[in-house]
Amino acid sequence: MFLFVRQNPRWGAANTALVRWLPAEYEDGESEPKGWNPERLHNGFQLPPARTVSREIMTSASKWKDDSYSQLLVDWGQYISHDITLTPQSTSTDGSDVDCLKTCENVHPCFPIKSMVLMFLSPGCMPFFRSTSDCFVNFQSGIRQALQRQQLNAMTSFIDASAVYGHNQKLESFLRDLPGRNGKLAVNARFKDPKGRPYLPFVTKLPSACHQDLQGERVECFSAGDNRVSEGLPLTSLHTLWLREHNRIAEALKHINGHWSPEMIYQETRKIIGALHQIITLRDYAPKIIGPESFKHYIGPYRGYDPSVDPSIANVFAAAAFRFGHATISPILCRLNESFQEDERFPHLRLHNTLFSPWRIVKEGGIEPVLRGVIGSAASAVSADMLLADEVTERLVVLDTLKQMDLAALNLQRGRDHGLPGKILAESQICHSNAIRLSSSYQSDSNHSTPCLKKQTKKTHIICPSLCQQTVFLSDH
Numbered sequence: 001m002f003l004f005v006r007q008n009p010r011w012g013a014a015n016t017a018l019v020r021w022l023p024a025e026y027e028d029g030e031s032e033p034k035g036w037n038p039e040r041l042h043n044g045f046q047l048p049p050a051r052t053v054s055r056e057i058m059t060s061a062s063k064w065k066d067d068s069y070s071q072l073l074v075d076w077g078q079y080i081s082h083d084i085t086l087t088p089q090s091t092s093t094d095g096s097d098v099d100c101l102k103t104c105e106n107v108h109p110c111f112p113i114k115s116m117v118l119m120f121l122s123p124g125c126m127p128f129f130r131s132t133s134d135c136f137v138n139f140q141s142g143i144r145q146a147l148q149r150q151q152l153n154a155m156t157s158f159i160d161a162s163a164v165y166g167h168n169q170k171l172e173s174f175l176r177d178l179p180g181r182n183g184k185l186a187v188n189a190r191f192k193d194p195k196g197r198p199y200l201p202f203v204t205k206l207p208s209a210c211h212q213d214l215q216g217e218r219v220e221c222f223s224a225g226d227n228r229v230s231e232g233l234p235l236t237s238l239h240t241l242w243l244r245e246h247n248r249i250a251e252a253l254k255h256i257n258g259h260w261s262p263e264m265i266y267q268e269t270r271k272i273i274g275a276l277h278q279i280i281t282l283r284d285y286a287p288k289i290i291g292p293e294s295f296k297h298y299i300g301p302y303r304g305y306d307p308s309v310d311p312s313i314a315n316v317f318a319a320a321a322f323r324f325g326h327a328t329i330s331p332i333l334c335r336l337n338e339s340f341q342e343d344e345r346f347p348h349l350r351l352h353n354t355l356f357s358p359w360r361i362v363k364e365g366g367i368e369p370v371l372r373g374v375i376g377s378a379a380s381a382v383s384a385d386m387l388l389a390d391e392v393t394e395r396l397v398v399l400d401t402l403k404q405m406d407l408a409a410l411n412l413q414r415g416r417d418h419g420l421p422g423k424i425l426a427e428s429q430i431c432h433s434n435a436i437r438l439s440s441s442y443q444s445d446s447n448h449s450t451p452c453l454k455k456q457t458k459k460t461h462i463i464c465p466s467l468c469q470q471t472v473f474l475s476d477h
């Protein structure tokens with residue numbers, strides 16, 4: 001690791017560019033997404049609006065269950081994706097006076113999602129902010145790529161529990177209990193769970209945009225190392241568990257090493273927590289997602305540090321591949337009581353009622369009913385005719401936007417925003433290239449891979465016959 005820091009200190013660091021496996025494909029060659037100019041034809045056709053693709057191909061009113069996996073597999077996927085990728089979006093108007101929340105025009109940095117079908121409160125368009133572009137020009141990649149718009153990863157690319165500790169010093173200090181001089185993380189000063197266990201601290205900018213219970217005290221958005229912590233109840237519950245685990249381990253370390261400074265306790269605990277994140281992801285998560293054979297073949301056991309490997313997250317991974325998980329989102333959040341039955345006081349909820357609603361943790365029994373639900377209920381299966389649940393294509397909640405959003409359309413539009421090459425090019429250049437060497441054994445391992453691969457209908461074959469194609473099924477053109 002030391003060698004790495006000396007040789008390539010920016011590789012995989014927070015706020016560096018997402019790397020490209022293939023050059024970007026922009027409409028003007030450099031920065032405008034495909035579909036920016038409606039007059040422009042692609043292979044002789046106008047690109048269909050992302051929302052139309054979502055409604056006609058991707059949305060599903062129901063989802064089957066896949067008994068082989070618990071819902072925790074899905075929720076760990078979301079949690080760990082937040083540890084390694086966060087593509088910041090342009091919030092400024094880049095010098096123009098256009099408001100991306102209101103406009104239906106393609107004006108930088110807005111690239112609204114046009115809709116032929118009116119949505120509740122969304123006449124014509126859903127807001128879309130283009131991802132922030134990187135100002136750094138990297139000539140190592142060749143002149144063509146150097147001039148193309150690149151996007152950033154605000155998180156560190158390493159699985160290092162940055163979702164717990166933050167990816168910059170200011171945030172890290174805010175999250176620590178520095179006055180306590182105990183190496184612990186700060187906890188919520190207002191609320192505790194029914195058994196006296198701590199919650200995450202609230203954000204500092206109040207009032208926050210999180211949804212509220214109509215009665216009683218406000219419950220603000222939580223803060224953690226990743227700012228998406230309040231997006232859903234399982235995600236918040238996992239963040240809360242890690243906060244408690246850090247503080248538990250810090251206390252134990254202090255007990256056996258009375259002479260350690262608070263800084264030493266904090267850093268040693270952080271190392272353990274980071275290692276636990278890596279173990280869970282590589283031992284328990286990744287082999288279930290890509291299949292044990294593929295895992296053995298392409299990843300295998302850790303063979304030590306290799307300074308020639310650039311660990312940066314790839315653009316296609318953040319903007320498409322890892323978003324495969326969106327097709328595994330369940331429309332219902334189960335909450336279970338101590339007997340693992342539906343909790344009488346806190347029943348199951350439709351997903352949209354759980355988004356950005358941390359009050360449901362604080363006022364509805366803590367994280368336990370949610371955690372029992374995610375370990376005690378089966379994950380959703382994916383098939384060609386049941387991709388994304390309509391809870392996220394018709395009723396997705398995004399903070400600071402009153403409109404109900406469509407996650408499938410956001411993914412497609414994001415792929416265009418990032419200039420991700422289309423399926424055919426990606427397939428021919430990546431899947432069959434020596435650079436990545438996807439051999440036939442990879443394809444034949446599909447039985448062990450995601451549930452999506454279980455039904456090999458013609459349509460599935462077009463959309464996701466292998467993980468490789470999954471990387472592009474969200475980049476549609």
Ligand code: HEM
Nearest residue numbers: 074077078081085086087232318322323325326329410414
């Ligand atoms: C209830 C569950 C989930 C919700 C509500 C959700 C919502 C979202 C939203 C709103 C975005 C930003 C879309 C955009 O503007 O481009 C996003 C991005 C993303 N999601 Fe999810 N997601 C969920 C679950 C998952 C799961 C299970 C995975 C993976 C297994 C996942 C992986 C990702 C990734 C990799 C990104 C891109 C992150 C970035 O680089 O910024 N998500 N998700």
